[in-house]
Amino acid sequence: MNVTIVDYKSGNISSVINSFKEVAKDKVTIEVTSDLNKIKSSDKVVLPGQGSFKSCVDALNKIKGLTDTLNEFAINYKKPLLGICVGLQMFADVGYEETETKGLGWISGKVSKIDNQNGKYKLPHIGWNQINIVKDSKIFKDIENNSHMYFVHSYEFVPNDKKVVSATTDYSSNIVCSVEKENIFGTQFHPEKSDRIGLKIIDNFINL
């Protein structure tokens, strides 16, 4: 089996690569590429994302055919895809960071700034927070409810259909921190930086 981490020049993906390689050991091949044919032929795809919603969407669009290839992979062929942080946020129809920007539109909803309640909550939301698992998700196999995960973000995904939400975390409000819609998975937190428990989520995705 091979898992492709999409390298579309959107910030730092070294930690994602290291964590997937650590979990995969020799059983699974981890490719890091933006090569469309390699993405098409992989079994699973990881879509990381750092920086702003707009900068990530722009970076995706800069690589000719990449968005179409990802659409084909996730929507037509329904192969497993995991979005991390802004990778998850881009599933939305639209994001409002910097300026209004169209997302991939895979899970209808929007990405807007976390309400800091007039400074009561510091932003970015940085650090370890507990996840509240609200529905069974395949990537949460053997993950206990209220486990700690590492977060770094100022914007949140607000899906229209709450049935896609698999976990929330409490910061200002119940922020959506994990989604599952058929073959599409996403985490707002960083499993690659969430210690052993985060690596378990990566392991669960690899073993889907």
Added chain:
Amino acid sequence: MLKNRIIPCLDVKNGRVVKGINFVDLKDAGDPVEQAKIYSDGGADEICFLDITASNENRDTIYDVVEKTSKKCFVPLTVGGGVRSVEDINKLLNCGADKVSINTAAVENSKVVIDSSKKFGSQCIVVAIDAKKNGEKWEVFTHGGRNNSGIDALKYAKQMEDSGAGELLVTSMDKDGTKSGYDIELMKKITSNINIPVIASGGVGTLDHLVDGINSGASAVLAASIFHYGTYSINEAKEYLASKDIPVRI
């Protein structure tokens, strides 16, 4: 609920730990990779490396250290010391650092903070402020505390927030190394004035000092010597904070 973070800091010089922890089962007490692994296994919420390599020819040693550490530690890794440019930041991130802290370069030219936070995202840009009290105000020092910029630390903190810093690492030079606790007045003033998280640093000698740091409004507390010399383990520190009703990840 978001937990308060405990961050052990390791001083690294020419690729080796200076004044590191001295555990009996350590194969190489001077190896930063192994020390970072001990901290992350022990429950550290993040790891911080401060590169204090003086000579330019040895500056590349930190990249190797970061690369090896990031393959073994799966908690966030912050690296600072001698970071001068967007290109330096890029190199550290590519080696596997999750955040980079900028000190002197940010004081000399805030464009480094503006440009790097735009390029890589605010989440990986930490501005380190070394502050020293002078009369009624605190002034920002650069070059490892050798030069006084004369800049007001409170105003500077706000300016760095506006420039795109994701976090501030605030070290009191008056307190650093004294083991008498953080400069609580400074931490309170800075944390109440800005809306990004602050990491308190400089002066920790007891676990109560960590409690005081969090109660002053800091989101995270950084300490070096109490962990290096094995005075307390990370876990003991966390248990103690929890006993004082401070939310921590245990």
